[in-house]
Amino acid sequence: SYELTQPPSVSVSPGQTARITCSGDALPRQYGYWYQQKPGQAPVVVISKDIERPSGIPQRFSGSSSGTTLTLTISGVQAEDEADYYCQSADDSGTYWVFGGGTRLTVL
Amino acid sequence: QVQLRESGPGLVKPSETLTLTCSVSNASMSGSYWSWIRQPPGKGLEWIGYIYHTGNTEKTNYNPSLESRVTMSRDTSKNQFSLQMTSLTAADTAVYYCVRLRAGGFDYWGQGTLVSVSS
Numbered sequence: 001s002y003e004l005t006q007p008p009s010v011s012v013s014p015g016q017t018a019r020i021t022c023s024g025d026a027l028p029r030q031y032g033y034w035y036q037q038k039p040g041q042a043p044v045v046v047i048s049k050d051i052e053r054p055s056g057i058p059q060r061f062s063g064s065s066s067g068t069t070l071t072l073t074i075s076g077v078q079a080e081d082e083a084d085y086y087c088q089s090a091d092d093s094g095t096y097w098v099f100g101g102g103t104r105l106t107v108l
Numbered sequence: 109q110v111q112l113r114e115s116g117p118g119l120v121k122p123s124e125t126l127t128l129t130c131s132v133s134n135a136s137m138s139g140s141y142w143s144w145i146r147q148p149p150g151k152g153l154e155w156i157g158y159i160y161h162t163g164n165t166e167k168t169n170y171n172p173s174l175e176s177r178v179t180m181s182r183d184t185s186k187n188q189f190s191l192q193m194t195s196l197t198a199a200d201t202a203v204y205y206c207v208r209l210r211a212g213g214f215d216y217w218g219q220g221t222l223v224s225v226s227s
Binding site: 033042044045054086088089095096098099100 | 143152153154155158169171172173205209211212213214215217218219220
């Protein structure tokens, strides 16, 4: 079955830049999405179609894609950005949807 | 904006069948893909499946790992869709979310409902 691979954790100090990666063989052919999830809350999409930032998402959130890797970048990290982040995409056929295992972002 | 709300039992016995319903507000179900996603306590997200219909066409698609136990259905007169999962075990204990799938991503989520499988 198709898998997306994320690092389990990333730590940064306030004001620094956090980068979270997501690897998957079908990513060159399928869009990727990023979700932020805070404790006790439903996930919220922060990046759509690899690079698009939905309305209401702060400009410090950006996405990029290169080959089989997606990257979520949070510039000037704030304490409120501490959360779990999940990437999501589809398999090569576009039939099934999968999530990465999630990355816990800790703001030191 | 689109609102989704899950409803169903919070506790189910092992081997029994779970039925959850999602009520959709401020959107027509026709022409959109409606999904279920679950999250075991302390773990990651798992896509369960989707249901889609337009006119007389209905399509469902399920995660292969769950396909033998899952059925999704809809009641467009009530703007609701449902998830039925059979032969539950403790491994099915999770928060279940109903979600809209659009352009390959999940844009609107319900608040989630915790389902515990225990005798």
